[in-house]
Amino acid sequence: MTGHFGSGKTEFAVSLAFALAKQKGSEPGCMKESSLALVDLDIENPYFRSRERQTELNAAGIAVYSDPYDGKNASELQVISASILAPIQNEDCRVIADCGGDQAGARILNQFSRHFKNDYQLLSVVNCRRPGTDTVEKALQQIEDAQAVTGLSVTGLISNAHMIRYTTAEDVLEGWSFTKQVSERSGIPALAACAMDTAADELERRIAAGEEMLSVSEIFRIGMYMRDSYLDKKV
Secondary structure: OEEOOOOOHHHHHHHHHHHHHHHOOOOOOOOOOOEEEEEEEOOOOOOOOHHHHHHHHHHOOOEEEOOOOOOOOOOOOOOOOHHHHHHHHOOOEEEEEEEOOHHHHHHHHHHOHHHOOOOOOOEEEEOOOOHHHOOHHHHHHHHHHHHHHHOOOOOEEEEOOOEOEOOOHHHHHHHHHHHHHHHHHHOOOEEEEEEOHHHHHHHHHHHHOOOOOOOHHHEEEOOOOOHHHOOOOOO
16 A cells, blocks of 8 residues: 555555455455465554554454564654565465555565565555645656655555545545546556445445446445544543
C-alpha cells in the first residue's frame, strides 16, 4: 500500500488483512495452503501503526512483522526487523505491506523489490480529502513519485475519501468519481471504494433500487481499527 500521508493506507491494510483472513479457506481454491502476514514498513512520520493491532491480527491468524522489538517498543525508532524477509521470501505466504506516505515512505520497498519476482500488486490509496491529493493533478503526481522511487508500477487504485465516522454514502461516491478520473488519466484501474458499514449498507440499498453508481463488488467495507490507538486514545 502506498499513498499520501494520512490517506488511510494503514486502516485499509489492516481491514484488508482481516477480510482476507475471513476469506481464507472459506471458498474453493482460495488461499487454502497460504499463510497471511502483514508487514509494517511505515516508519516515515507514521500517523498510525498497524503493529499496534498485533494482538487482534494474531488472533485472526495473521502474522505481523515490524520492528526488532516485535511491536512492543513504543519509541519512534525508524527501524524494521530483519525478520520481515521471512514472509516476503516465503512463496506460500500472502503478504500485505503497509508502507509510509509519499516518496520517502515508499522508498523502503527498494530493498525488498528483488524478492517480488513481478508477482505483486502495488496499490495506491487515493483520498481526495487530503490537501496533497485534492486535485487529479496532485494525485497523479503522488503516483508518479511513488513509482519513480520504487521502480515498481502502481497496479490499482483504492478510493478512500472519508470524513471519519461522519462519512456518508455521498462522500464515498464523490471519492469514487474522483478516483475514476485519476484512473482515466493514468490508465491504472480503480479497484474499490472504501466505505464503513453504515455508508456501505446505504450504497447497497441504492444499488438494489436500480440507481447507477458503483457496483456492490467495488465496495470495500473498511473498519475503524486504528482510531483508538491514536486520535481517540484516552489519557
